[in-house]
Amino acid sequence: MTTTVKPGENTSPPSEFVSVNPLKMSAPLGGALFFLGLDRSLPVFHGSQGCTSFALVLLGRHFKESIPLQTTAMSEVTTVLGGGDNIQAAILKILEKGKPGVIGICSTGLTETKGEDIVGEVALFRKKHPEHDDVPLVAVSTPDFRGSHEDGFRDAMIRTIEELVAKGDKTVKNQINVLAGSHLTVADIDYLREVLNAFGFSPIFLPDLSRSLDGIIPDNFEPVSMGGTTLDEIRRMGSSEHTLVIGESLRGAGEALLKKSGVPYVVVNRLMGITAFDRFLVTLKNLSGRDYPESLKRERNRLTDSMLDSHFYLGGVKVALGLEPDHLFDMAHFLGENGMELVGSVTTTASPLLSKTPGPKPVTGDLGTLERQAESGKAGLLVTHSHGRQAAGRLDIPLFRVGFPIFDRLGATHRLFIGYRGAMETLFRLSNMMWSRDPENQPDTWYPGEKNPIVFGEGTPEEFVPVNFEGHNERSGGGLP
Amino acid sequence: MLNQKVQDVFEEPACGHNKAKSEKDRKKGCTKVATPGAAAGGCAFDGAKIALQPIVDAAHLVHGPIACEGNSWDNRSALSSGSRLYRTGFTTDMNEMDVIYGGEKHLFKAIRQIIERFDPPAVFLYQTCVPAIIGDDIEAVAKAATEKFGRPVIPVNAPGFVGGKNLGNKLAGEALLDYVIGTMEPETTTSTDLNIIGEYNLSGELWQVRPLLDRLGIRISACISGDARYREVASSHRARAAMLVCSKAMINIASKMEERYKIPWFEGSFYGISDMSTSLRNISRLLIERGAPADLAERTEELIAKEEKEAWAAIERFRPGLEGKRALLITGGVKSWSVVSALMEAGLVVVGTSVKKSTKEDKERITELMGEDAHMIDTMTPREMYRMLKDAEADILMAGGRSQFVALKARVPFLDVNQERRFAFAGYKGMVTLVSELHRTITNPIFQVLKNPAPWTPGCRTTPLV
Numbered sequence: 001m002t003t004t005v006k007p008g009e010n011t012s013p014p015s016e017f018v019s020v021n022p023l024k025m026s027a028p029l030g031g032a033l034f035f036l037g038l039d040r041s042l043p044v045f046h047g048s049q050g051c052t053s054f055a056l057v058l059l060g061r062h063f064k065e066s067i068p069l070q071t072t073a074m075s076e077v078t079t080v081l082g083g084g085d086n087i088q089a090a091i092l093k094i095l096e097k098g099k100p101g102v103i104g105i106c107s108t109g110l111t112e113t114k115g116e117d118i119v120g121e122v123a124l125f126r127k128k129h130p131e132h133d134d135v136p137l138v139a140v141s142t143p144d145f146r147g148s149h150e151d152g153f154r155d156a157m158i159r160t161i162e163e164l165v166a167k168g169d170k171t172v173k174n175q176i177n178v179l180a181g182s183h184l185t186v187a188d189i190d191y192l193r194e195v196l197n198a199f200g201f202s203p204i205f206l207p208d209l210s211r212s213l214d215g216i217i218p219d220n221f222e223p224v225s226m227g228g229t230t231l232d233e234i235r236r237m238g239s240s241e242h243t244l245v246i247g248e249s250l251r252g253a254g255e256a257l258l259k260k261s262g263v264p265y266v267v268v269n270r271l272m273g274i275t276a277f278d279r280f281l282v283t284l285k286n287l288s289g290r291d292y293p294e295s296l297k298r299e300r301n302r303l304t305d306s307m308l309d310s311h312f313y314l315g316g317v318k319v320a321l322g323l324e325p326d327h328l329f330d331m332a333h334f335l336g337e338n339g340m341e342l343v344g345s346v347t348t349t350a351s352p353l354l355s356k357t358p359g360p361k362p363v364t365g366d367l368g369t370l371e372r373q374a375e376s377g378k379a380g381l382l383v384t385h386s387h388g389r390q391a392a393g394r395l396d397i398p399l400f401r402v403g404f405p406i407f408d409r410l411g412a413t414h415r416l417f418i419g420y421r422g423a424m425e426t427l428f429r430l431s432n433m434m435w436s437r438d439p440e441n442q443p444d445t446w447y448p449g450e451k452n453p454i455v456f457g458e459g460t461p462e463e464f465v466p467v468n469f470e471g472h473n474e475r476s477g478g479g480l481p
Numbered sequence: 482m483l484n485q486k487v488q489d490v491f492e493e494p495a496c497g498h499n500k501a502k503s504e505k506d507r508k509k510g511c512t513k514v515a516t517p518g519a520a521a522g523g524c525a526f527d528g529a530k531i532a533l534q535p536i537v538d539a540a541h542l543v544h545g546p547i548a549c550e551g552n553s554w555d556n557r558s559a560l561s562s563g564s565r566l567y568r569t570g571f572t573t574d575m576n577e578m579d580v581i582y583g584g585e586k587h588l589f590k591a592i593r594q595i596i597e598r599f600d601p602p603a604v605f606l607y608q609t610c611v612p613a614i615i616g617d618d619i620e621a622v623a624k625a626a627t628e629k630f631g632r633p634v635i636p637v638n639a640p641g642f643v644g645g646k647n648l649g650n651k652l653a654g655e656a657l658l659d660y661v662i663g664t665m666e667p668e669t670t671t672s673t674d675l676n677i678i679g680e681y682n683l684s685g686e687l688w689q690v691r692p693l694l695d696r697l698g699i700r701i702s703a704c705i706s707g708d709a710r711y712r713e714v715a716s717s718h719r720a721r722a723a724m725l726v727c728s729k730a731m732i733n734i735a736s737k738m739e740e741r742y743k744i745p746w747f748e749g750s751f752y753g754i755s756d757m758s759t760s761l762r763n764i765s766r767l768l769i770e771r772g773a774p775a776d777l778a779e780r781t782e783e784l785i786a787k788e789e790k791e792a793w794a795a796i797e798r799f800r801p802g803l804e805g806k807r808a809l810l811i812t813g814g815v816k817s818w819s820v821v822s823a824l825m826e827a828g829l830v831v832v833g834t835s836v837k838k839s840t841k842e843d844k845e846r847i848t849e850l851m852g853e854d855a856h857m858i859d860t861m862t863p864r865e866m867y868r869m870l871k872d873a874e875a876d877i878l879m880a881g882g883r884s885q886f887v888a889l890k891a892r893v894p895f896l897d898v899n900q901e902r903r904f905a906f907a908g909y910k911g912m913v914t915l916v917s918e919l920h921r922t923i924t925n926p927i928f929q930v931l932k933n934p935a936p937w938t939p940g941c942r943t944t945p946l947v
């Protein structure tokens with residue numbers, strides 16, 4: 001990487017002073033999302049109860065699941081006096097009720113503004129309560145005012161690796177870590193697991209939303225996440241052979257793991273579309289030394305066929321795209337590879353990927369920016385999360401929902417995007433969306449406003465000369481009456 | 482009786498093709514007999530339905546078991562500016578009992594129901610193979626129903642087994658001549674009333690032409706049968722002139738209307754810029770001969786000049802992406818030379834064109850355009866087509882929908898130029914659409930992407946991530 005942009009830092013000075021219909025989700029939300037992918041975990045927001053409840057509702061609307069999320073319930077007074085006591089009280093209260101696998105504490109804008117050191121506060125708790133030494137506690141600083149949910153997600157991951165991964169004395173053959181980016185759906189993670197298994201790997205996903213937020217019906221109700229990466233798995237990550245870092249934003253987490261336990265990593269920035277997945281598979285083959293699985297060969301054939309079938313509908317479609325940087329990068333390549341043209345590209349936070357994203361240079365902005373770009377670029381399709389629906393409505397173009405949150409459609413987490421199969425499914429969905437909008441030509445399509453008089457009206461004729469069934473209708477005197 | 486009709490429609494003295502044939506060949510007609518095991522293409526019923534269904538306010542009732550209509554309804558893109566009734570699939574869906582005892586009663590009741598529920602100005606009744614074999618007399622049913630309900634019920638006797646689509650088109654024309662044309666009177670007539678015969682308004686192509694005729698003050702008294710109303714067709718015998726849209730299919734309507742009603746006609750095409758202009762000139766010439774104002778000629782020239790200029794300018798814009806690209810053009814009915822000229826104007830090299838339905842003059846014009854070594858193709862097997870494309874002898878195939886998969890399997894761009902296509906290619910605007918579609922297809926990056934070998938192909942040099 002040549003560009004050195006610290007994650008979460010804006011490279012260009014802001015040209016906009018009001019965010020119109022935000023595209024971005026907050027960093028603590030990203031942190032919570034990360035912790036929800038750990039088994040029996042309980043994310044806690046250190047902030048006021050409002051921040052927590054908004055995040056809770058949003059996560060619930062996207063995943064259609066009950067979301068375990070606690071708060072340190074800061075009030076005006078405790079905020080001024082310092083929230084250390086509230087953190088300790090919250091932890092103790094949680095432990096009174098049960099014993100979560102991991103407690104993940106994310107700071108918020110409120111407590112960071114006050115300058116609280118959340119990591120220090122948790123260290124203080126450790127000192128005070130040695131009886132809870134075995135309780136895994138991860139504190140992460142995720143001020144709302146810095147970065148986006150991609151950043152919060154990564155920071156929570158780094159902190160988890162630092163706190164919980166063991167040194168790793170011996171290497172377990174074929175064990176591979178997957179640092180799974182926040183843009184991967186449950187279906188994506190499952191697919192990736194299948195592919196890795198087919199190459200003989202036993203993967204550990206961090207986090208693993210495919211096992212937690214995938215609609216499990218539990219035997220009894222517990223206020224913690226159910227399923228996800230287990231504590232034991234996290235500890236064992238240090239003895240893996242390799243780490244796959246899915247998304248540039250997580251490079252820091254790969255680095256942290258390398259530092260802590262010496263596991264080398266590969267950054268995988270693209271998994272969507274045929275070209276990207278070809279390269280990914282070559283990488284896996286080299287890492288595993290195994291041959292390509294047969295099932296993938298068939299899938300590739302199907303994908304090539306579906307690319308041909310869908311290019312009739314997608315070729316030349318102008319798209320305005322609004323996503324987090326990692327997601328944007330992958331999606332932009334995929335759309336371009338399939339003949340779509342990017343006319344607008346908006347993202348949420350800084351990333352070294354932005355200068356390498358195809359199409360117009362992505363700008364950090366909001367859905368208002370995206371709407372303007374879509375309008376001036378005459379976009380025929382909007383690709384962003386559910387909040388894009390109003391813009392799409394105003395522009396009268398279809399909205400393809402990707403990213404987070406998707407709250408007005410079912411099944412968002414079970415949509416597959418990556419790999420040959422995901423590319424095929426996505427192409428079909430996009431094509432059908434465009435096809436269903438195929439306008440039927442009208443009498444004045446080509447010469448607008450020109451009348452096309454119909455000489456006679458439709459309907460039942462009052463009078464007609466009855467059909468002559470006794471032979472040809474030899475009426476004469478046609479032409480000039 | 483049907484046999485006689487089939488013989489009759491082949492005795493087509495006005496057909497240029499027929500005149501050139503020997504006595505024996507002429508008898509055989511212009512539709513080839515289908516070869517078992519090697520046939521492709523629709524049946525006569527299909528052809529008849531295609532020809533008449535664009536009469537949009539009529540009900541089209543298919544008498545037969547479910548296959549004929551069930552497998553084919555709403556599968557074409559003939560558009561309507563009004564009524565949608567023509568797209569409603571009506572069939573008697575004959576069952577075993579009908580087959581044993583005859584389906585006439587069933588058919589009669591079906592007609593009654595349609596008239597009661599949908600109140601159409603007319604019902605077209607299509608015969609198919611099974612009822613034809615068991616002897617259902619649709620003429621008799623139509624007659625009884627017409628009398629009973631006081632509504633025209635038109636029998637279309639073109640069961641599939643009598644021949645192919647082309648024959649079906651002709652039999653549909655016969656049905657119109659026998660039972661429809663001349664049965665109503667127009668409210669008014671003008672000196673510029675024109676019939677357009679054999680244009681089906683697929684994807685709205687009539688609307689790429691109609692506004693131009695409007696500008697010239699020319700009234701389409703009936704389009705047979707694109708976007709037509711029953712009443713228009715029924716009173717089309719009062720038109721001053723007619724244009725037969727290039728195809729041998731409905732020639733019987735044009736020539737019999739000339740015979741019966743003295744309506745002069747010419748054969749022309751709306752495909753290609755120069756063909757379009759020629760057609761407009763012919764229309765105005767014929768109408769002037771029949772009493773239209775003489776300045777029509779001048780106004781037509783002005784309109785042509787303006788539209789041509791605009792079209793060529795629009796086509797020119799696509800030149801950069803198309804320059805030097807090689808196209809293989811395999812079309813069924815469309816006269817190829819005028820499309821060839823538009824393609825060449827856009828910078829394409831036409832490496833071969835089908836001349837199956839072209840006349841001698843057409844071929845001469847192609848030679849003129851493409852040079853002496855013009856590759857004219859009579860028929861091309863899918864295998865040969867595949868080989869040509871696979872060997873990269875062409876950059877794009879323009880052909881009918883059926884060839885689509887041949888091209889795509891060879892990873893070569895394809896543009897559908899036959900009837901079931903999505904886009905309208907008629908007139909000046911249509912040619913611009915054609916070129917812009919070509920551009921959109923040829924420049925699609927997937928064809929490059931798909932040429933990359935799969936990672937497991939020996940010698941594949943896809944690099945791993947680092």
Ligand code: SF4
Pocket residue numbers: 524525526527545548549608609610611640641642
């Ligand atoms: S061949 Fe006969 S039975 Fe078959 S679809 Fe045509 S009309 Fe129907």
